[in-house]
Amino acid sequence: MQNSMTSRVLVIGAGLAGSEAAMFLARHNIPVVLVESKSLKLNPAQKIKNYAELVCTNSLKSLDPNSAHGLLKNEMKSMGSFIIEKAMEHAVPAGDALAVDRELFSQAVTEGIKSHPLIRVVEAEASNPIELKKEFECDYVIVATGPLTTKSLEDWILKEVSGDDFYFYDAIAPVVDADSLDLSKMYFKDRHKDIEEGGDYLNAPMTKDEYYAFVEELAKAEKVAPKEFEDWKFFESCLPIDLMAERGKDTARFSCMKPVGLEPDINGKWPYAVVQLRKENLLGSAYNLVGFQTRLTYKEQVRVFRMIPGFQDASFIHLGSCHRNSFLNARKLLDFDLKSKKYSDLYFAGQITGVEGYTESASMGLYVAFQVLRRINGLEPISFPVETAMGALVNYIMTIEKPCPSNINFGLLPTIELTKDQMKKDRKKIKKDLVARRAQDVFQSFYSKLD
Numbered sequence: 416m417q418n419s420m421t422s423r424v425l426v427i428g429a430g431l432a433g434s435e436a437a438m439f440l441a442r443h444n445i446p447v448v449l450v451e452s453k454s455l456k457l458n459p460a461q462k463i464k465n466y467a468e469l470v471c472t473n474s475l476k477s478l479d480p481n482s483a484h485g486l487l488k489n490e491m492k493s494m495g496s497f498i499i500e501k502a503m504e505h506a507v508p509a510g511d512a513l514a515v516d517r518e519l520f521s522q523a524v525t526e527g528i529k530s531h532p533l534i535r536v537v538e539a540e541a542s543n544p545i546e547l548k549k550e551f552e553c554d555y556v557i558v559a560t561g562p563l564t565t566k567s568l569e570d571w572i573l574k575e576v577s578g579d580d581f582y583f584y585d586a587i588a589p590v591v592d593a594d595s596l597d598l599s600k601m602y603f604k605d606r607h608k609d610i611e612e613g614g615d616y617l618n619a620p621m622t623k624d625e626y627y628a629f630v631e632e633l634a635k636a637e638k639v640a641p642k643e644f645e646d647w648k649f650f651e652s653c654l655p656i657d658l659m660a661e662r663g664k665d666t667a668r669f670s671c672m673k674p675v676g677l678e679p680d681i682n683g684k685w686p687y688a689v690v691q692l693r694k695e696n697l698l699g700s701a702y703n704l705v706g707f708q709t710r711l712t713y714k715e716q717v718r719v720f721r722m723i724p725g726f727q728d729a730s731f732i733h734l735g736s737c738h739r740n741s742f743l744n745a746r747k748l749l750d751f752d753l754k755s756k757k758y759s760d761l762y763f764a765g766q767i768t769g770v771e772g773y774t775e776s777a778s779m780g781l782y783v784a785f786q787v788l789r790r791i792n793g794l795e796p797i798s799f800p801v802e803t804a805m806g807a808l809v810n811y812i813m814t815i816e817k818p819c820p821s822n823i824n825f826g827l828l829p830t831i832e833l834t835k836d837q838m839k840k841d842r843k844k845i846k847k848d849l850v851a852r853r854a855q856d857v858f859q860s861f862y863s864k865l866d
């Protein structure tokens with residue numbers, strides 16, 4: 416691609432999408448002004464001042480090239496993703512997943528951004544992107560302020576762009592101090608690997624009695640009540656563990672507590688259910704309770720989670736909680752290059768566009784920066800083939816009738832018809848492999864032919 420030094424881009428928000436977008440443009444010789452508010456005030460989910468903060472789990476999910484998450488990461492790598500680059504540099508062991516040391520990762524992103532000669536960082540809260548674009552003499556503006564966009568900007572978006580108030584609530588999982596766990600009741604094993612191989616995940620197996628007693632307490636424990644103005648609409652694949660318990664006594668056992676691939680346990684027994692723990696850092700001094708996002712009050716979390724085998728003296732580094740998540744109805748408000756239908760120089764990127772997840776948000780930063788770069792170079796926007804992970808994600812937010820944030824998953828990619836022979840074998844696996852192979856081929860052919 417050719418590029419032009421005459422255009423300048425304003426990026427609002429130095430989260431995963433904003434950092435990715437700013438670096439993509441700067442690396443293509445486009446000057447960027449990056450406005451970030453966290454040094455003035457952290458939002459309720461943030462803990463550090465550095466950019467691209469991972470506010471909950473430290474995992475960017477699977478690297479397996481045959482998984483939907485792996486496909487997305489590989490496409491991002493082909494496009495020169497800064498976020499994946501820094502994540503790989505600060506990875507911690509997590510089986511097939513890309514988990515990172517969150518402090519070192521954010522520090523590296525921040526240093527990269529601040530030291531780039533074409534990125535000017537401005538520490539301020541943006542409330543009117545169009546005015547700010549003029550003030551900083553920029554040609555285009557990308558709003559990447561995420562699920563916890565500050566009130567003043569949100570008000571502007573509601574008034575000027577969306578007109579509708581779309582939001583729902585997400586929940587954070589607790590982190591436990593490794594030294595406080597009784598490891599004699601737990602075992603290391605990754606799903607579908609032999610126990611002799613050890614593993615990155617620590618598992619707390621439960622008997623049938625232990626599981627039902629635990630679920631009963633989860634269901635009846637005291638929850639944090641939603642505030643008056645809040646309308647809790649949880650993301651179905653990220654339900655609070657206590658809500659699962661309320662839905663049915665076996666719901667958790669078929670979700671994050673499923674023992675599948677973890678049997679037999681350390682005593683050679685088959686657990687009825689399992690709580691999985693993932694390392695928070697390379698030292699393994701803290702563990703995240705996988706899938707244990709919760710609405711329980713802090714006091715109740717300590718009481719109920721200490722029922723987990725090995726947790727009788729557990730000390731929690733932080734407890735779980737619920738948070739707001741704002742996002743737009745992209746189909747109604749944006750073009751496929753994620754440009755506002757109303758303001759032709761205004762783009763949105765990241766979770767605010769209606770995707771869900773760290774990697775997905777970063778990928779939408781890359782996607783939008785790519786489209787802005789094309790525009791600067793006098794090229795038409797181009798849609799990514801729906802057979803690719805990135806194309807499928809954009810297609811999803813641009814077509815879904817009733818917006819509901821989504822992670823990347825195979826359900827978003829067009830299906831493939833199997834032959835009669837293939838139908839007789841492991842259908843699910845064959846189908847995934849074929850869809851993954853097609854995605855790789857289509858992306859490679861599409862991206863290599865671009866101007």
Ligand SMILES: Cc1cc2nc3c(=O)[nH]c(=O)nc-3n(C[C@H](O)[C@H](O)[C@H](O)COP(=O)(O)OP(=O)(O)OC[C@H]3O[C@@H](n4cnc5c(N)ncnc54)[C@H](O)[C@@H]3O)c2cc1C
Nearest residue numbers: 428430431432452471472541560561565765766772773776
């Ligand atoms: C509580 C919570 C937990 C989550 N847990 C997970 C998880 O475990 N795994 C997962 O994959 N995804 C998770 N997500 C979803 C989501 O993918 C991440 O929040 C992701 O960080 C979104 O990336 P983003 O770049 O769109 O926004 P963010 O990473 O949030 O970045 C937005 C940036 O914009 C800044 N900003 C906001 N308003 C303004 C303003 N007016 N002016 C200037 N700057 C502003 C913010 O300070 C922030 O730095 C979670 C979300 C929430 C809210």
